[in-house]
Amino acid sequence: MTAPVFVVDRLDDNGPEFVLDGPEGRHAVSVKRLRPGEDVVLTDGRGHWAEGVVKAAEGKDRLVVQLHAVREEPEESPRITVVQALPKGDRGELAVETMTEVGVDAIVPWAAARCITQWKGERGAKALSKWRATAREAGKQSRRVRFPEVGEAATSKQVAALLAGADFAAVLHESGDEPLAAAELPADGEIVLVVGPEGGVSPEELALFEEAGAKAYRLGPTVLRTSTAGTAAAALLLGRTGRWS
Incomplete structure (x- = not known):
């Protein structure tokens, strides 16, 4: 070990x-x-x-x-950011933990329209603190020396701005015509991946993100929970970009 x-x-x-x-x-x-x-x-x-x-x-x-x-240790490239919709209960910490373990570079909490959980006031600050503490502990456990950045909770408009600046932007959604496994990925730069809440990404959010340059992609034949989809997708991208080679 x-x-x-x-x-x-x-x-x-x-x-x-x-x-x-x-x-x-x-x-x-x-x-x-x-x-x-x-x-x-x-x-x-x-x-x-x-x-x-x-x-x-x-x-x-x-x-x-x-x-x-x-x-x-130099920063990895392409850099992978996961926009994670706020899950119920402690599933947010589970998502952060496993995404940290696989090697995600940044995690952005997203207050999606269909999120049951909402971060407001002191409760929101406490939840964000838990996410950041989870990333730190998971970084130690997985023997990382560069831990993922966990940003402030973002609105859909802020997510759209993040997607607009990415070299590759994707929304995990069953409406996608193309599987993420077949997407053309950049050799470097910034990859931003959006994971929706339990209730799914709303049509309005899909349209907003598409306008920002993010395409909808299918992850696989099964439906994953919001707390595991980001980890599975990130692992796929890490393998395809050569970062796991």
């Missing part, structure tokens, strides 16, 4: 030793029970990372790491 990943606020070449403390240090010492000689990876979640070897575990929340050189 690859070395466990821990997140730090900042990672610089400030010396051969790094002290991991706070919640991450507590997790490393008291939960993971890491001991001297074991390998770890430290990252800021924004592409900067360094391998290290545990030098000492002190108390319940302090890990001293012998750190190697800090490196930077």
Whole structure:
């Protein structure tokens, strides 16, 4: 198994030793029970990372790491953004978790017309915080060093503007004449994929997105839940673009 990943606020070449403390240090010492000689990876979640070897575990929340050189992982291309309609219950966190695991670069929560769940006020801020925390934890679990960006909740007009600037824009919808597996994809640039809510993308939203340059595509012969469709589609695109090769 690859070395466990821990997140730090900042990672610089400030010396051969790094002290991991706070919640991450507590997790490393008291939960993971890491001991001297074991390998770890430290990252800021924004592409900067360094391998290290545990030098000492002190108390319940302090890990001293012998750190190697800090490196930077370049951004992947084409970049894949998934616009995810707000699902019911905890299915939003499930969608974020699995999309992070497969390698999506950005996730945009979308308040679609047919969403049962609506993010407003304090409830919306709390839900967004959960999505971002889920992306961070899933990024660690899947050994990523560049975590997906989770944006603010977008309106349909804001989604349309995002689609208009993409090199390839697609809406997962059963009305699509062409399967996503057969779509012509760019070698680089930005791919934006829209996943609708349980009630589906409304005709008005489809028209708005089509005007912005997004075509409707079928994913497959079966109907997937909104919480799994984005992950399945992203995996397909990651394979077809060569990012999984």
